[in-house]
Amino acid sequence: MSSLFPMFLKLDGRRCLVIGAGRIADGKAEGLLRAGATVTVIAPEANDKVHALAAAGRITWLEREVQPGDTAGYFLVVAGTNVAAVNRAVVDEARAADILVNAVDDPPYCDFYYGSIVERGHLQIAISTAGESPALAQRLRKEIDAQLPADVGDWLAQVGQLRREVIELEPEPNEDRKWILHKLAQRETCGKDDCPSRIIAREHAAEVAQK
Template identity: 45%
Template sequence: MKRADVSLFPILLKLKAKKCVVVGAGKIAAAKAAGLLASGAQVIVISPRADAWIRSQARAGKLIWHRRRFVAADMEHAFLVVAATNSNATNEAVFQACAKRAVLCNVADDPERCDFFYPAVVRRGPLQIAISTSGRSPALARRLRIELERQFGPEYSAWVEQVGEMREKLRGRDLSAAERRRLLEEIAGQSAFERFVQHRETKARYPKERSRR
């Protein structure tokens, strides 16, 4: 099946404590490992040599670095695998080893050998906006990410937290389904966001006056 015929399924994964293997230890591999660590994964890096960041993380006990070449058995019980070496033969071997074990694999810069893609991501606290071109143009995905970062500024981080807290409070109230839905849409609406931003700006502008009241 050609790539053009495949429709990707968008999904956000919980990786906490899951075994995730990175084969390779250069700058690209380090970036992939950093993202996995940030998601709470158990990261195992396999490479004879390693980027300075990977070495430092291994010394700190934040990831495991096997200082050797990859073997197929490394894929056993892995949740997902990233291959990011400068050897096409090694990357192909990793991909085939994963396929035999039904393990999700991403080969860097090789869309045909990817079970999943890394999207460009806008992160604002609990808010995550992922952009993917299905591997066609990472440069376009990056440009769209920059545009969305301007649209969804840092203030969204605190606002989404507040919306979540208000939602939890509503869950404890005795409301009809229709009323609950109306209130949930209201607290997540544009007007509510604008009031939140205005309140923050006022609080930042007059902190002493507000504290004396």
């Protein structure tokens, strides 16, 4: 098998379909919602979580069995029923239409895998074993999670704001801008006005203004 291509996918406003509404499928639906997707769930029955999402208007729930043609028009499909034959039929149909598809817990029938995620604000670290050992991915996630500072998401937000300020002052890429942006990514960045990286950013802004 070829190596996987790692990427982070923008799903804002994308139509995504989840087949199934049990314990496995509901987590996939929630993950797609967090990424901004427009989510439809097809299942004759649903657990309490899916009921609640549908009642709140966060997802569209079609209360029936999946039918041929249901995947048409979707950007991404997750087949998450507990019947392998149903999942594989969904995969075959989606692949025929070049739709990205994942059959939960069935690696050969997946165009993509769900990584084991460590998350702090906008920082995401995704771990994949290409379906070889999800248990190993989960173990590594726990180890990384334990080592990553709890406030790193807040720190990232500060770095992001400083980066936008620098780019606004100096929109054209150059070595000076590259240097300052790398300097701002050091751990001493913080929200305090006398933070070392903020001082560097202000000094850089003053130099740009004098040019």
